[in-house]
Amino acid sequence: MEKVLRKKKAQRSAYDDDIITLDNVTKSYAVGKPALNGVTLHIKKGEFVFIVGDSGSGKSTLIKLLLRELVPSEGTITVMGHDLGRMRHRNIPKFRRNLGIVFQDFRLLKDRNVYENVAFAQRIIQKSSREIRKNVPSILATVGLAGKYKSKVTQLSGGEQQRVALARAMVNKPTILLADEPTGNLDPGNSWDIMKLMEQINENGTTVIVVTHNREIVNAMHKRVITMKKGVVIYDEEEGEYHDEDE
Amino acid sequence: MRMSSFFFTIGQGFKSLKRNRWYTLASVATISACLFLFGVFYSIVTNFQHVVKTAEEGVSVTVFFNEGTTEDIILATKALVEKRPEVRQVVYVSAQEAWEGFKEDYLGEYADGFTENPLEDSANLQIYLSDVSMQPALVTYLESLSDIRLVNKSEVTASTLVGVNSLIAYISLGIIAILLLVSIFLISNTVTIGISVRKEEINIMKYIGATDFFVRAPFVIEGIIIGIIGSIIPLFIIYIIYNKTAVYIAERFAMLNSILDILPVGTIFEALVPISVLIGVGIGFLGSVATVRKHLHV
Known part of the structure; x- marks a missing residue:
């Protein structure tokens, strides 16, 4: 009993410090070399982290592991105190509600309007209609889309669609925001707007992890940069910069 | 589950019918076609059995x-x-x-x-x-x-009727098997279309933390509604065709009226309505569950 309590206490103290821990994580698929190979990482609560690297470096696999879409072949991943490798399927939805997720291709429900897309995230966590009517306009105002709540998402520009995705990711006030190439489909102006919104979200206490190829943004923002290559972390620098593949 | 979430889920099922109108139409048409064939076959066999039964009663x-x-x-x-x-x-x-x-x-x-x-x-x-x-x-x-x-x-009459009865039983089994195969083929095709249409939507729901129940429920409601509509349409068509055919046979083959005693539509529909609706709802339910199931493990 005492042993269990000590373990739980240790887990809690680790969670107080590191919100995400990867301990010697390897992810192999049926064929080819491992997508991640013995990666160890610690991300603290409230950090803003860029993950960079070329195609095939293992960034997408890392995101999928953090979302618990995949499980590691070896090693352990702990997110907010949850060992993702041991997490049961039925507990995944509850876990994901603590994550805000933004994708390069926005992944909005195209047949619904802006309000419905954001409200949907609140419906999932069974917020009352009254709360939804209060929270959705508020988050849409934060991302600058208060006037477009009735628009179909297909009528919006790429930058606006990404703001909707960001609003949907943030409306449930997640602990961690995961963004997979959030500026990949945007022009420089919109890219900066999105990054500033993310910085603002981070300043409010949310841990932000951004996977990107955007050298200009990474170099300008002076945040922690984790560089990956062929499934391993080759650089992990505070206020780092974008490294070329051959560096 | 909150009442608002419950009504939201039901509402989503209805909205989904409109949003995916082509899929809805394809599904309704598939189920209707299968149940129409079933209904026509059922009406013919039931009448045939009735004629044989009447003949048997005279033996x-x-x-x-x-x-x-x-x-x-x-x-x-x-x-x-x-x-x-x-x-x-x-x-x-x-x-x-x-x-x-x-x-x-x-x-x-x-x-x-x-x-x-x-x-x-x-x-x-x-x-x-x-x-x-x-x-x-x-x-x-x-x-x-x-x-x-x-x-x-009359050994000849008795053995003929017994033979006709077994023939009907074999033909029924054969046609039901063919109908079943055709239905499975058509429905699996429709479900495949449904999967490709819905894959992204289901993935998004799962990524933002929807439970399997929350994802599945609107699809199931949608499937059941499609099943009900898909069973009512052929019943309506069969009702009209049946009555017209019964009148036609009665007028055209008046001299055979003592043998060709067509059952009233009400008698046929007493069993056909619940069976058709049950099959329609069953197909809609299973089809929607199959559509969603593959994508729940995201």
Whole structure:
């Protein structure tokens, strides 16, 4: 009993410090070399982290592991105190509600309007209609889309669609925001707007992890940069910069 | 589950029908086509069975008794035969009634020349069967009884009806199997289309933390509604066609009315409506569950 309590206490103290821990994580698929190979990482609560690297470096696999879409072949991943490798399927939805997720291709429900897309995230966590009517306009105002709540998402520009995705990711006030190439489909102006919104979200206490190829943004923002290559972390620098593949 | 979430889920099911109108149309059309074929087949088979049953009911075995057998013995035999499970009805025809019937059928005014009943020993029992295939067993039993002179039966009619009955059973099984295969093929194709249409939507829901139930529920509601609509449309069409066909047959083949006794549409629909709706809802339910199931493990 005492042993269990000590373990739980240790887990809690680790969670107080590191919100995400990867301990010697390897992810192999049926064929080819491992997508991640013995990666160890610690991300603290409230950090803003860029993950960079070329195609095939293992960034997408890392995101999928953090979302618990995949499980590691070896090693352990702990997110907010949850060992993702041991997490049961039925507990995944509850876990994901603590994550805000933004994708390069926005992944909005195209047949619904802006309000419905954001409200949907609140419906999932069974917020009352009254709360939804209060929270959705508020988050849409934060991302600058208060006037477009009735628009179909297909009528919006790429930058606006990404703001909707960001609003949907943030409306449930997640602990961690995961963004997979959030500026990949945007022009420089919109890219900066999105990054500033993310910085603002981070300043409010949310841990932000951004996977990107955007050298200009990474170099300008002076945040922690984790560089990956062929499934391993080759650089992990505070206020780092974008490294070329051959560096 | 909150009431608002419950109504939201139901609402989403209805909205989804409109949003994915082509998928809805394809699904309704598929289910309707299958159930239409089923309904037409069911109506034909049920009527056919009715015709055969009517014919079977007319098949009787007539038992004549030895000379001098008293009415008491005949009635005792009647009571004995009535207890047999394959026997539906036993009619006692006295010698007088037999003679009256004969006169009416064959002699007419020429019967006046007879002063005595020439069919004095023709009192008989007419036995009607509930299952005509049991006729040989009944005849064997009757022949084993005492006081019985003759057992009249129509082996050809009985064996023909038994043959027709088995033929209907085999054809029914064959057509049901074909219909089932066609339905599975059509429905699996429609479900495949549904999967490609919904894959992204389901993935998004799962990524933002929707439970399996929350993802599945609107699809299931949608599937059930599609199933209900898909079963009502063919019922409506069959109702109209059936009535028109019944009138046409009655008018065109009036001389066959005694044989071709078409069942009223109400009798057919008593069973067809619940069966069709149940199949429609079942297909809609299983189809939607199958559509979603593959994508829940995101």
